[in-house]
Amino acid sequence: MGILFDSDQELLADTAHGFFEEHAPVAALRKLRDTRDALGYQPEVWAQMVELGWTAIIFPEAHGGLAFGYKGLGAVMGQGGRTLAATPLFATVALGGGALMLGGSETQQAHWLPAIIAGEARFALALEEGLHHNPPGTALKAEAAGGGHVLTGEKHFVVDGSFADQLVVVARTSGTPGDVAGLTLFLVEAKASGITRSPVRMVDSRAAASIRFDGVRVGADAVIGKVGEGAALLDAVLDRARVCLAAEMLGSAEKLFETTVTYLKERVQFDVPIGSFQALQHRASQMFIALEMSRSAVLAALTAIDEGSPQLSLLASLAKAKMSDTLELVSNEAVQMHGGIGMTDELDVGLYLKRARVQQQLLGDASFHRARYAALRGY
Amino acid sequence: MSDLDTFRTETRQWLEANCPPAMRTPPGEGEIVMSGSRMRFQSEDQRIWFERMRDKGWFAPDWPVEYGGGGLDGASTHVLETELSRLKCRPPQVNLGIWMIGPVLLEFGTPGQKQHFLPPTARGEMGWCQGFSEPNAGSDLASLKTAARIEGEEFVVTGSKIWTSGAQDADYMYALVRTATGGTKQQGISMVLIDMRAPGITVRPIDLISGKSHFCQVFFDDVRVPVTNLVGPLNEGWNVAKRLLQHERRAMSKFAELNMPGPNLVAVTQKFQGDAQGRIISPVLRDKVAALDMEAHVQRLTQQRIVEMAKARKDVFNVSATMKYQAAETEKKSMETMVAALGWQGLTWEDAGVAMDAREATKQWLASKALSIAGGSSEVQLNIIAKRVLGLPE
Ligand SMILES: Cc1cc2nc3c(=O)[nH]c(=O)nc-3n(C[C@H](O)[C@H](O)[C@H](O)COP(=O)(O)OP(=O)(O)OC[C@H]3O[C@@H](n4cnc5c(N)ncnc54)[C@H](O)[C@@H]3O)c2cc1C
Numbered sequence: 133m134g135i136l137f138d139s140d141q142e143l144l145a146d147t148a149h150g151f152f153e154e155h156a157p158v159a160a161l162r163k164l165r166d167t168r169d170a171l172g173y174q175p176e177v178w179a180q181m182v183e184l185g186w187t188a189i190i191f192p193e194a195h196g197g198l199a200f201g202y203k204g205l206g207a208v209m210g211q212g213g214r215t216l217a218a219t220p221l222f223a224t225v226a227l228g229g230g231a232l233m234l235g236g237s238e239t240q241q242a243h244w245l246p247a248i249i250a251g252e253a254r255f256a257l258a259l260e261e262g263l264h265h266n267p268p269g270t271a272l273k274a275e276a277a278g279g280g281h282v283l284t285g286e287k288h289f290v291v292d293g294s295f296a297d298q299l300v301v302v303a304r305t306s307g308t309p310g311d312v313a314g315l316t317l318f319l320v321e322a323k324a325s326g327i328t329r330s331p332v333r334m335v336d337s338r339a340a341a342s343i344r345f346d347g348v349r350v351g352a353d354a355v356i357g358k359v360g361e362g363a364a365l366l367d368a369v370l371d372r373a374r375v376c377l378a379a380e381m382l383g384s385a386e387k388l389f390e391t392t393v394t395y396l397k398e399r400v401q402f403d404v405p406i407g408s409f410q411a412l413q414h415r416a417s418q419m420f421i422a423l424e425m426s427r428s429a430v431l432a433a434l435t436a437i438d439e440g441s442p443q444l445s446l447l448a449s450l451a452k453a454k455m456s457d458t459l460e461l462v463s464n465e466a467v468q469m470h471g472g473i474g475m476t477d478e479l480d481v482g483l484y485l486k487r488a489r490v491q492q493q494l495l496g497d498a499s500f501h502r503a504r505y506a507a508l509r510g511y
Numbered sequence: 512m513s514d515l516d517t518f519r520t521e522t523r524q525w526l527e528a529n530c531p532p533a534m535r536t537p538p539g540e541g542e543i544v545m546s547g548s549r550m551r552f553q554s555e556d557q558r559i560w561f562e563r564m565r566d567k568g569w570f571a572p573d574w575p576v577e578y579g580g581g582g583l584d585g586a587s588t589h590v591l592e593t594e595l596s597r598l599k600c601r602p603p604q605v606n607l608g609i610w611m612i613g614p615v616l617l618e619f620g621t622p623g624q625k626q627h628f629l630p631p632t633a634r635g636e637m638g639w640c641q642g643f644s645e646p647n648a649g650s651d652l653a654s655l656k657t658a659a660r661i662e663g664e665e666f667v668v669t670g671s672k673i674w675t676s677g678a679q680d681a682d683y684m685y686a687l688v689r690t691a692t693g694g695t696k697q698q699g700i701s702m703v704l705i706d707m708r709a710p711g712i713t714v715r716p717i718d719l720i721s722g723k724s725h726f727c728q729v730f731f732d733d734v735r736v737p738v739t740n741l742v743g744p745l746n747e748g749w750n751v752a753k754r755l756l757q758h759e760r761r762a763m764s765k766f767a768e769l770n771m772p773g774p775n776l777v778a779v780t781q782k783f784q785g786d787a788q789g790r791i792i793s794p795v796l797r798d799k800v801a802a803l804d805m806e807a808h809v810q811r812l813t814q815q816r817i818v819e820m821a822k823a824r825k826d827v828f829n830v831s832a833t834m835k836y837q838a839a840e841t842e843k844k845s846m847e848t849m850v851a852a853l854g855w856q857g858l859t860w861e862d863a864g865v866a867m868d869a870r871e872a873t874k875q876w877l878a879s880k881a882l883s884i885a886g887g888s889s890e891v892q893l894n895i896i897a898k899r900v901l902g903l904p905e
Contacts, residue, residue: 134819135812135815135816135819136816136819136820136823393901393903396903397902397903397904404904405903405904407903407904408903408904408905410894410897412903413893413894413897413898413901413903414890414893414894414897416896416897416901416903417836417892417893417894417896417897417900417901418893420833420896420900420901421833421836421837421896424813424829424830424833425806425809425810425812425813425833425837426809427816428809428812428813428815428816429808429809429812431812431816432812432815450805450808450809453802453805454805454809499798502797502798502801502802502805503794503797503798503801505801505804505805506791506797506798506800506801506804509777509801509804510789510790511777511780511781511785511789511790511791511797511800511801
């Protein structure tokens with residue numbers, strides 16, 4: 133398998149492109165923000181995405197999936213990134229679905245994968261506790277009791293946490309924060325007693341939540357994977373999700389770059405288009421180079437998932453780190469090259485900038501992934 | 512198994528069996544064989560590796576067999592390059608004739624030129640140098656002035672070329688000369704092949720910041736060249752040169768992957784700044800090294816993507832335009848980081864007490880500065896992307 137999209141994946145990308153342009157343009161996000169929409173996404177758009185089969189792309193046919201691979205999901209995520217489409221796709225399919233697909237028991241999969249595919253269950257991953265992505269730092273406690281567990285602690289910046297029906301909770305069943313061993317993943321109903329959710333409005337106008345667990349009781353069947361051995365499973369889930377996120381970021385960066393290049397050709401100062409100034413031309417070219425390099429990393433990482441490559445972790449960190457740097461560059465240059473108007477809320481550039489920083493931080497920023505890449509390479 | 516997989520397996524086995532272990536180490540200073548009639552081997556291993564690769568036709572793997580090449584398609588050539596790089600094989604020889612003028616002759620050459628020049632070049636018996644730049648024609652190459660007037664069956668060449676790599680040892684120069692004036696500066700340029708032993712040629716070596724070098728200034732004083740050595744149409748050599756420069760850019764961006772640069776950033780920082788497990792102690796340095804290692808990695812992946820796109824008959828111009836800049840800038844920063852990591856050891860000129868790889872690093876660091884100047888400077892690469900890829904206005 134090569135790293136390029138094949139014709140089926142290209143076709144899916146084309147369909148998704150048209151879909152998001154029509155149903156979830158940037159204006160839709162703006163409206164959700166301005167109306168302080170409690171949900172933070174458009175349920176009717178989500179229903180159509182379910183209808184189109186996008187919730188089924190990565191799952192095995194045995195559970196009603198399309199077995200079309202992560203390159204397919206990446207193609208859709210990329211197009212969603214272009215219009216900043218706010219949908220449950222990432223958290224529900226890549227995170228929740230990913231956890232169940234990779235670590236779920238036969239029973240869990242048989243129940244939940246069809247529910248995800250049918251759009252009947254929305255998921256969130258309750259992972260972060262501190263200011264930065266740090267899975268081994270998990271402190272939320274899960275104590276064994278009566279055959280099941282009792283969960284106590286707090287989670288923050290839970291993407292889609294305010295409306296999710298189900299939570300995949302990363303908890304500590306043994307050891308102390310900082311230990312890689314002793315983590316366990318639990319599947320918990322979001323409305324279970326003892327759970328308090330406080331919605332948080334993020335800078336990118338999306339729904340996140342802080343979630344408190346006050347002695348939440350779950351049964352033995354709530355464990356995803358094996359007790360105490362959640363770290364490896366979590367890593368595998370996160371790597372796939374990081375790559376999906378990088379694919380989305382590539383779409384955002386591409387769109388923002390196109391917008392900026394168009395502006396360079398249109399905006400006239402000193403009687404000439406500002407795009408004729410070499411200082412700006414060179415910076416635009418540098419962005420183009422960074423984008424092409426990032427695209428190669430994203431395609432290679434998506435391919436690595438579908439091929440079951442042992443290089444996946446390395447490529448996931450490569451894609452997330454490189455894409456984060458590129459998006460930071462492109463989003464900052466987009467504001468600068470638009471001048472004063474780039475600072476206005478009226479222009480979409482600012483929405484991309486704000487979303488960019490959330491995308492960068494999510495599941496590990498560039499320096500997190502450089503450190504991980506170095507460790508994987510043995511230095 | 513696909514044919515390509517079979518080829519990969521066979522190539523890997525052949526290389527394992529035929530590349531002498533000493534040729535799988537980074538080459539030291541001056542240990543690269545510049546092929547041509549005046550080449551010298553410094554070791555038996557060098558000679559063996561040279562001859563084995565030559566006999567495979569793998570100096571020019573993608574040239575037709577009838578001209579001494581390996582007859583491989585693009586995908587197989589890429590496999591061969593990947594395997595060479597994986598085993599850390601040194602390039603058996605380096606010759607501008609193979610990377611640059613050869614592909615141009617395959618495209619524009621007369622049957623006589625192909626027959627005369629390609630086979631000895633592919634066997635490493637004919638060394639080449641590139642006579643493009645002049646003291647007053649660098650980035651603005653088309654303003655070149657070295658003149659060739661026609662007298663009967665000969666051109667008579669007068670003028671001077673500068674920065675000519677390997678001019679001292681080369682057998683032939685492919686040169687751009689002015690054969691007509693008037694019109695735009697791109698018109699009236701022709702490409703000719705000049706025998707470096709012809710009377711009237713003087714070669715003066717130039718010392719570089721990295722020390723003694725292969726770079727020269729070449730003077731032409733009524734040098735006679737047969738008109739049959741004209742490549743492509745008279746006065747339209749600019750188009751031929753543009754093709755050649757595309758090959759040069761490609762070659763320059765591949766350069767970094769060829770195990771050419773002796774010291775390797777990760778290995779050197781691990782050795783001089785790492786703990787017993789090879790972990791770079793300073794998190795600041797580790798972050799820097801990882802960032803550069805990643806830049807080299809995305810560049811390799813982009814190279815792979817270009818090969819795949821070409822195979823799928825997609826237009827690769829835009830992506831390819833990024834490679835020379837990416838390769839040059841990454842390599843330069845890597846060398847800066849390496850020398851900084853070496854501390855004082857990276858800053859000696861002659862000191863027997865300093866490790867070989869540290870001394871190599873110092874020279875490589877200085878030599879790396881040329882990567883963003885030669886073969887179209889980094890600024891020129893950015894101009895090309897701005898205008899031809901992004902369509903930004905003049
Ligand atoms: C190690 C080495 C090997 C070489 N080998 C050969 C060889 O074998 N044969 C050969 O013919 N030549 C060779 N060259 C010459 C090389 O091609 C030229 O050095 C190169 O074209 C730049 O020309 P210049 O040195 O005259 O610099 P200039 O063109 O004078 O450039 C000076 C500076 O101005 C910048 N600049 C120029 N024009 C522009 C512009 N339009 N926009 C923005 N910035 C601009 C350049 O990027 C550079 O930073 C070699 C050079 C080096 C360093």
